[in-house]
Amino acid sequence: xxxxxxxxxxxxxxxxxxxxxxxxxxxxxxxxxxxxxxxxxxxxxxxxxxxxxxxxxxxxxxxxxxxxxxxxxxxxxxxxxxxxxxxxxxxxxxxxxxxxxxxxxxxxxxxxxxxxxxxxxxxxxxxxxxxxxxxxxxxxxxxxxxxxxxxxxxxxxxxxxxxxxxxxxxxxxxxxxxxxxxxxxxxxxxxxxxxxxxxxxxxxxxxxxxxxxxxxxxxxxxxxxxxxxxxxxxxxxxxxxxxxxxxxxxxxxxxxxxxxxxxxxxxxx
Amino acid sequence: xxxxxxxxxxxxxxxxxxxxxxxxxxxxxxxxxxxxxxxxxxxxxxxxxxxxxxxxxxxxxxxxxxxxxxxxxxxxxxxxxxxxxxxxxxxxxxxxxxxxxxxxxxxxxxxxxxxxxxxxxxxxxxxxxxxxxxxxxxxxxxxxxxxxxxxxxxxxxxxxxxxxxxxxxxxxxxxxxxxxxxxxxxxxxxxxxxxxxxxxxxxxxxxxxxxxxxxxxxxxxxxxxxxxxxxxxxxxxxxxxxxxxxxxxxxxxxxxxx
Amino acid sequence: xxxxxxxxxxxxxxxxxxxxxxxxxxxxxxxxxxxxxxxxxxxxxxxxxxxxxxxxxxxxxxxxxxxxxxxxxxxxxxxxxxxxxxxxxxxxxxxxxxxxxxxxxxxxxxxxxxxxxxxxxxxxxxxxxxxxxxxxxxxxxxxxxxxxxxxxxxxxxxxxxxxxxxxxxxxxxxxxxxxxxxxxxxxxxxxxxxxxxxxxxxxxxxxxxxxxxxxxxxxxxxxxxxxxxxxxxxxxxxxxxxxxxxxxxxxxxxxxxxxxxxxxxxxxxxxx
Numbered sequence: 001x002x003x004x005x006x007x008x009x010x011x012x013x014x015x016x017x018x019x020x021x022x023x024x025x026x027x028x029x030x031x032x033x034x035x036x037x038x039x040x041x042x043x044x045x046x047x048x049x050x051x052x053x054x055x056x057x058x059x060x061x062x063x064x065x066x067x068x069x070x071x072x073x074x075x076x077x078x079x080x081x082x083x084x085x086x087x088x089x090x091x092x093x094x095x096x097x098x099x100x101x102x103x104x105x106x107x108x109x110x111x112x113x114x115x116x117x118x119x120x121x122x123x124x125x126x127x128x129x130x131x132x133x134x135x136x137x138x139x140x141x142x143x144x145x146x147x148x149x150x151x152x153x154x155x156x157x158x159x160x161x162x163x164x165x166x167x168x169x170x171x172x173x174x175x176x177x178x179x180x181x182x183x184x185x186x187x188x189x190x191x192x193x194x195x196x197x198x199x200x201x202x203x204x205x206x207x208x209x210x211x212x213x214x215x216x217x218x219x220x221x222x223x224x225x226x227x228x229x230x231x232x233x234x235x236x237x238x239x240x241x242x243x244x245x246x247x248x249x250x251x252x253x254x255x256x257x258x259x260x261x262x263x264x265x266x267x268x269x
Numbered sequence: 270x271x272x273x274x275x276x277x278x279x280x281x282x283x284x285x286x287x288x289x290x291x292x293x294x295x296x297x298x299x300x301x302x303x304x305x306x307x308x309x310x311x312x313x314x315x316x317x318x319x320x321x322x323x324x325x326x327x328x329x330x331x332x333x334x335x336x337x338x339x340x341x342x343x344x345x346x347x348x349x350x351x352x353x354x355x356x357x358x359x360x361x362x363x364x365x366x367x368x369x370x371x372x373x374x375x376x377x378x379x380x381x382x383x384x385x386x387x388x389x390x391x392x393x394x395x396x397x398x399x400x401x402x403x404x405x406x407x408x409x410x411x412x413x414x415x416x417x418x419x420x421x422x423x424x425x426x427x428x429x430x431x432x433x434x435x436x437x438x439x440x441x442x443x444x445x446x447x448x449x450x451x452x453x454x455x456x457x458x459x460x461x462x463x464x465x466x467x468x469x470x471x472x473x474x475x476x477x478x479x480x481x482x483x484x485x486x487x488x489x490x491x492x493x494x495x496x497x498x499x500x501x502x503x504x505x506x507x508x509x510x511x512x513x514x515x516x517x518x519x520x521x522x523x524x525x526x527x
Numbered sequence: 528x529x530x531x532x533x534x535x536x537x538x539x540x541x542x543x544x545x546x547x548x549x550x551x552x553x554x555x556x557x558x559x560x561x562x563x564x565x566x567x568x569x570x571x572x573x574x575x576x577x578x579x580x581x582x583x584x585x586x587x588x589x590x591x592x593x594x595x596x597x598x599x600x601x602x603x604x605x606x607x608x609x610x611x612x613x614x615x616x617x618x619x620x621x622x623x624x625x626x627x628x629x630x631x632x633x634x635x636x637x638x639x640x641x642x643x644x645x646x647x648x649x650x651x652x653x654x655x656x657x658x659x660x661x662x663x664x665x666x667x668x669x670x671x672x673x674x675x676x677x678x679x680x681x682x683x684x685x686x687x688x689x690x691x692x693x694x695x696x697x698x699x700x701x702x703x704x705x706x707x708x709x710x711x712x713x714x715x716x717x718x719x720x721x722x723x724x725x726x727x728x729x730x731x732x733x734x735x736x737x738x739x740x741x742x743x744x745x746x747x748x749x750x751x752x753x754x755x756x757x758x759x760x761x762x763x764x765x766x767x768x769x770x771x772x773x774x775x776x777x778x779x780x781x782x783x784x785x786x787x788x789x790x791x792x793x794x795x796x797x798x799x
Contacts, residue, residue: 106438
């Protein structure tokens with residue numbers, strides 16, 4: 001059970017990313033967040049994931065205020081929250097198996113994490129997570145040998161391997177081509193359904209939100225514009241949500257890493 | 270004047286020339302080299318004796334031992350420096366707060382600014398004459414150099430992977446190992462190998478102050494005017510550094526580029 | 528499943544580990560790696576006693592006079608060393624660079640110039656192959672203790688290094704103006720002055736200045752084998768276990784290096 005009461009987030013003192021949001025989400029719900037760029041979707045996901053402390057208002061996850069917990073307890077809570085991002089946060093030189101096993105770092109003791117770097121301790125588990133995504137063959141390849149779409153599926157496999165009770169996905173399919181985007185969105189929903197986990201995903205693709213998720217929340221300028229079961233969302237709702245807003249696709253940030261400056265070598269001697 | 274040098278360049282050139290002339294006057298070099306002229310014949314004799322290296326088996330086996338010792342000093346000194354460099358780079362990149370950063374940066378600067386040879390004069394006191402003193406001296410200076418480079422690599426590494434793992438409940442150490450280490454490790458290894466190539470040359474010299482290896486033998490040979498032996502030792506140093514260049518290149522291809 | 532049940536990298540990792548242990552273990556013995564020695568009471572007492580005398584640094588007028596004079600010597604050694612190194616490096620670089628090759632224009636390589644080029648490169652390699660400290664030790668035998676040995680050693684090694692880098696710079700800069708001049712029948716020197724130097728001079732000067740900064744450090748270090756300057760003074764103080772003097776010299780050295788850094792950075796900005 002997730003509940004937000006009169007929750008606000010302000011960056012600096014002027015701009016409000018979230019403005020008095022009231023929301024409750026029951027276990028097992030599969031929620032799509034839609035809305036124009038800058039509506040506060042990412043901020044909302046970060047707040048629910050206990051990564052960003054709200055400026056005002058109350059957040060409760062299963063009846064607990066995460067910000068009242070000790071640091072250790074907070075990490076324990078986060079270990080059961082899985083996250084996906086638009087750009088998979090996986091080091092290019094890491095092997096696929098290591099990237100997948102990293103999903104359970106929050107549940108493993110340190111010795112197990114270290115040992116797995118030397119010899120992967122749960123090869124079967126990682127393979128089982130990759131198999132439904134068609135990537136089991138690539139288990140021991142390095143991530144820089146994969147395409148962008150394959151890398152996002154590795155990130156999905158990491159999530160499957162983590163088996164979190166709550167999945168938060170921030171634009172997980174925006175960087176993928178439409179076919180792949182649909183298959184990733186379907187896989188996320190199937191997994192959540194099967195494990196009765198809660199899924200919250202922000203999406204640019206409205207039709208995916210309507211066809212795959214059980215509930216759709218429209219967000220604009222930090223407020224909830226509408227919140228209803230997917231079957232009851234009308235096209236007028238969508239038009240009103242995006243009216244006058246800039247083209248959502250155009251705002252997709254370029255995730256090109258700036259080339260890291262080549263450090264100078266001291267060449268004396 | 271040629272079209273190359275602009276006006277300000279001209280002023281600077283004059284200043285530089287003045288500095289050179291002042292230096293010549295300061296060191297009284299003309300006199301020194303003129304005096305050396307008497308010994309010009311001696312110089313040629315000296316060089317002539319250099320041209321016939323000592324290749325007696327007994328001496329060569331001593332040189333071989335010295336070479337292995339030098340190799341050991343350079344390799345172990347560099348490895349120690351890699352470990353200590355990592356240990357200091359982590360706080361120096363700001364991971365343990367402001368105080369840790371300032372303290373470790375100061376430490377790195379100090380280690381780096383003092384040349385190996387000066388460290389060696391101190392480590393000889395601490396560990397006695399011999400290769401261990403040389404190993405320590407190399408390790409101390411190299412720690413300063415590598416620590417700074419390692420910290421720069423850490424600061425330039427993309428933060429997203431580690432942040433994401435922390436956000437998913439991972440402990441700090443595990444998140445670093447799975448998130449950031451894969452990005453910096455190849456650079457760390459490359460810097461370590463590069464320093465090893467420099468340190469093999471340095472290790473051959475540290476013996477001058479009593480820190481073991483080929484340098485000690487060269488120092489004696491030159492002190493006792495055994496030019497033939499000195500020539501053998503210098504050739505051995507050259508070969509040893511070429512060998513290490515090749516080894517390090519091979520390791521770099523295996524570990525960094527692949 | 529075509530993918531193996533085991534990590535295919537494991538065997539390679541295990542082999543590498545075994546090999547590393549097999550190499551490192553004997554080398555640790557050779558290097559007499561015994562950290563316990565550091566805590567040996569006698570050694571601790573010697574080092575502690577020496578470091579204890581570091582404070583306060585020596586500041587008596589006579590010593591400060593020596594210190595100032597040695598500092599000037601060090602700067603002078605570095606400056607003349609670099610100046611002489613340039614005299615060696617410029618002809619070597621011009622002889623060994625391919626940028627001024629006329630034969631290369633139409634693909635006809637003249638064997639004579641190729642031979643000259645190879646010889647120049649070989650000489651460059653020999654000059655910089657032997658560390659400056661070894662040269663210094665050799666020259667101390669010839670010129671006796673004092674700055675002359677340091678100057679000669681710097682001139683030779685840095686001559687080799689500068690020649691190599693000069694040649695690289697000349698080859699990596701924009702060659703089209705030079706090619707055009709050579710193709711239009713101009714001589715090599717004219718092509719150098721009007722085609723190559725205008726594009727490459729900044730980089731050449733800035734590398735030379737940077738090398739000067741290295742030469743300051745090197746001249747201090749060479750002092751340890753008797754080549755004059757701060758290093759020689761430091762060697763004497765260390766040998767007499769005079770901590771106060773050693774401390775003053777060390778501080779002077781650090782300041783000198785910082786000043787040389789700053790001066791060289793400023794000079795390079797002027798050139799840019």
